[in-house]
Amino acid sequence: MGNFLNLKLSSKIINCPKSFLIKSIVYMVFFTGIFFTLTCSTAFALRSNQxxxxxxxxxxxxxxxxxxxxxxxxxxxxxxxxxxxxxxxxxxxxxxxxxxxxxxxxxxxxxxxxxxxxxxxxxxxxxxxxxxxxxxxxxxxxxxxxxxIEYDVDLEVVSSSIRYSLFEAVKKSGERCELAFKLSDIFAWDIDFIRDIQPGDQFKVLVEKRYRDGKLAGYGRIQAAFFTNKGTLFKAFLHKDSNGVSGYYDEKGKSLQKAFLKAPLAFSRISSKFTKKRLHPIFKEYRSHQGVDYAAPRGTPIKTVGDGVITQIGYNKGSGNHINVRHYNGYITKYFHMSKFVKGMRKNKRIFQGDIIGYVGMTGYATGPHLCFRMNKNGKPIDPLKHKSPSAKPVMPGEMEQFLAKTIELSARIMTTQKLASLEKKSI
Ligand SMILES: [Zn+2]
Known part of the structure; x- marks a missing residue:
């Protein structure tokens, strides 16, 4: 099982333009906060024009x-x-x-x-x-x-509270949508940013902002993030271990990463859950549905939820274009009805958590573009939404002291800014 949870931060280069636009569109089609998303997309379009x-x-x-x-x-x-x-x-x-x-x-x-x-x-x-x-x-x-590429980098605190959506909250704080994606990536194992978000949720991030010629050119790493979801405070601190692998940990040094992501698509809508019986949309009879359907526009990128090896890739009448991935400990995940696969995907290929493997489509038996996502453990279908994923390794004992000292320092930076903000308010 080795390094199945290694987060390859450096390879997660913000491939923004395309994935960004697709994500914005997905969001725009399906969810509330449409106005703010439009603002986000418009801002994106304007930047492209510039x-x-x-x-x-x-x-x-x-x-x-x-x-x-x-x-x-x-x-x-x-x-x-x-x-x-x-x-x-x-x-x-x-x-x-x-x-x-x-x-x-x-x-x-x-x-x-x-x-x-x-x-x-x-x-x-x-x-x-x-x-x-x-x-x-x-x-x-x-x-x-x-x-x-060289940038001027400033470490800055960004905070906001959510009324409709994470996008709207990020825009309200004067930042770009890109920051919302970065933030949601950090908590992707714990929070489903569509289903779990509610008004009053708050976030604070300590983020590297990159400037070129005095203008914001994007974001570097988020050093620390606090996210309050339904009254629960989630904390994340960036830590690079002695092998040079970076990841996010809570204040006790427990990894935020888990063996499996909460969902294979960011910002989608669940259209059908795992159930023993449901009226089949095509066959019009009651059948069990051994997976979760995520409705999303055609072309939305699909990520593998965990590290593994592709055991099956191809087309059949029912599942359309599909990929099966074998993970450690007897887990298999399946991704059906894709419009197409990512170039280079083939049987026996090793893939890593978060890798994009294909795109949403409606090949096979499907009434609309969606991803049918299935999970098996030791050959038996299990409900991905109810499955509790094991955590990655915590901060190593030998690095703990240094890690804790850093969390105190980073927390202080975030909290100091909060105090300043409230003092400013008082003086108005
Ligand atoms: Zn399905």
């Missing part, structure tokens, strides 16, 4: 930087042919294949061209929010590598 501001040049004494955004159909030659002969561009393209291929550049991503006396001395392309491709030209000798 990305399309083209080629604003900044001139320094002898260094000129041309900034731009990749447009549809852009290639290495369309980007660089003003500055370099085709022969050289081909050479660069070939050379960059092992680092990051130019065929993978995506519309909407920013790039920079650095010129000195009209000679290209550098090219930078932002692969995602974390990494960039760098091409450096030193007298005709090109070095190509990936480098981390």
């Amino acid at each position: 990305k399309f501001e083209q080629h604003s040049g900044i001139t320094l004494p002898d260094l000129q930087i041309v900034k731009g955004v990749i447009r549809r159909g852009d290639t290495a030659s369309s980007l660089l042919n003003k500055y370099l002969p085709l022969k050289i561009i081909y050479k660069i393209s070939r050379q960059s294949k092992n680092v990051f291929s130019f065929t993978r550049i995506r519309k909407g991503q920013p790039y920079k061209i650095l010129l000195q006396e009209n000679n290209l001395i550098g090219f930078e392309y932002e692969i995602n929010q974390e990494k960039k491709l760098v091409v450096q030209n030193e007298n005709g000798k090109f070095s190509i590598f990936q480098a981390p």
